[in-house]
Amino acid sequence: MNAAFLATLSLELLPAQLRDMVTGWLPEPWRWLVNSILAIAVILASFGLLFAYLTLAERKILGRVQNRPGPNRTGYFGLLQPFADGVKALTKEDIVPRGADHLLHFLAPVALLAFSIMTFAVLPFGRNLVAVELDAGVLYFFAAGAATELAVFMAGWASHNKYSLLAAMRALAQLISYELPLLLSFVPVIMIAGSLSTQEIVHRQSGWMFGFVPQWHVLTPWGFAGFAIFMTAALAESNRSPFDLPEAESELIAGHLTEYSGFKYALFFMAEYFGMCALCGMAVTLFLGGWQAPLPFLEFIPSYVWFATKMLTLLLGFIWVRCTFPRLRIDQLTRFAWKFLVPLALINLGTTAFWSLTSGWTGGLQIARWLVAIALVVIPFQLIGRKLSAGLGPRTYRYA
């Protein structure tokens, strides 16, 4: 072991050492409680800050894509913009419509935020950085995530506004439709890893093919398909463009957020970004090798840095998609889920079963295994995709 590796090791263990410094002197029965509170505080603080700067990054990137500078008046490069926005949201008047259900109107943003923060508990941020090591962590994650639908519907119903009501109807249709492909897309991972624990899933993706290719799930045919389906469904689950129908600005003003102002609106915003971060974090855990380095010689960089890098890359992908795509219509949105994503996810289960059964094949058979698996992914994708977009296509025009 050389000195560089030792230095890395100390960086790697830094969070744990800091925790022990704070709580080490406590008697054993108390340590668990204080450790949990500490974990909650750290997650809230770091993701709160990430949320703040993610909004800035989104506005900046959107601005650059659209030939404009984005926010640049508050602080250098607009770095203080998130705080200015926070102060603005806090000092604004909180308006509740007269006909609204006051309790539900208040409860909706709170519930949404609570459910989306709960999902962070099982995400493994680093080698030994997970708030709660649950044996059924993945299941817990998606159960907590699914509860956010309730909060969105609550907001739409309680607002006493027709646009909000339409948005609530859309939100339910959309979130329930996309829950299914989201859940089906990670079942293959559990089939291969044989565990519902997030840390266990990450450990199963360790090791190197040919000494330098990481054994992440996304680098297999079934894993790639699962990852693509997962990310598409995640876009819809987090109400992001092109699936931002519940808050479709062009027809429903702001959808379920129409009657929210001030800090309640900011809470919705925050919950949405938290949900996005959590889903990206889960995608990293399930498919992108979690906190593991992409190449052997990069292992000296601490694991939590890798996790953050991968998660931010996926988040930037979300922002990029938002810059580019228009919105789908609600019937097209549900059709896309039920007729395209769900069948593909189901076929992917079969592909994974094949992959799992043929894990003993070597040599020429190994190549055949890859080819069959790729065919099992690509052919259904092409066939179902063509069927779905039948009748659509570029047109040629005649001239008088």
Place this chain on the structure above:
Amino acid sequence: MSANDFSPLAPQAGSHVREVHDPLHGELLEVSMGPHHPSTHGVFRMIVTLDGERVMKLKPVFGYLHRNHEKIAENTTYLGSMPYTDRLDYLCSMTNNWAYAIAVEKLSGQPVPERAEYVRVILAEITRLLNHTCLAGFLMQDCGCSGTPLMYAFREREKILDLFESLSGSRMMCNYQRFGGCRVDPSADWLDGARKLTDNYGRFLDEFETLLTGNEIIMARTQGVGALSPELAINAGVTGPMLRATGVNYDLRKVDAYGVYSRFDFRVPLGAHGDVYDRYMIRVLEMRESIKILQQALATIPAGPIMDPKAKLRGFRPKAGEAYGRIEGPKGEIGFYLVSDGSPNPYRYRVRPPSFVNLTVLEDMCLGQTIADAVIILGSVDIVLGEVDR
């Protein structure tokens, strides 16, 4: 009655509309979209009756921007109305000016020098580029793009507005045409600027089309949506790109061949389905034809006076009579009907606004479609409320 009874191609109107409070089928939702709404393109209001997401009834309400344009024009001189026509369709002041100038020139028999005719064609085609670019941007914004196509469109619009500003002194309210010519002679530098814009515009259109035209979501959103039959379009008096998208070959630049349009070689693109995608594509293809016209006009523009020296601006009193002047504006046929009684003010002044007439078929296009479709159908009609309400 199930929702499937409404095929998008043959919307059923009138008697089939359900009552809002129908105890048998459940209640319909009446939503008043507008007059302040993000995507009604101004102070326009649609009272939409919805069954879930589906539009069962749509009542357009306008007049929020009524400014008494026609009556005011009857109480001012002929020239005094020229700057006021800028405010009709505030994106296309140059073509509004030209249509009004043509009407007055017809009324008084005023000839126009050749150079002025060329400048008018150049400005009208640049206005067409400006209007169609903005429309495409707005339409994509209505489809839910987060501003990217709109900002690309506005980047190009800025270049055009700079050209207008350097020529007329104003970016949008140009007040440039006069009876018998144009107000100022464009310099050689200005013509070079116009040439540069024309040469670069094709590249912008390529970029814009790469982003949008082949996009699967855009095709899914717009193809087969808001289809208009040629028969209904003709009966309703629809003109412009909206009519040509239904496949009817009617372009005043070819039909009337006003100005010097007969000297230029250009084609008229025609759609086949009359849906939102066709309306978008017809506009893109028209822009490509406009570039061709611009290149020819800028290459062959003759020297000479910009104003007819005998033209009378102050104390202008046409003989008693009537005239209707019309041109192919970017939105359709923009016409001015004038009746003169020999006094300095017109006795009757009437505008035929293209987007107002095109808007009358909105309900026919929207019935049976979803609320999200209604928004992009309205976007594809290309309305400017200054012109609709006058």
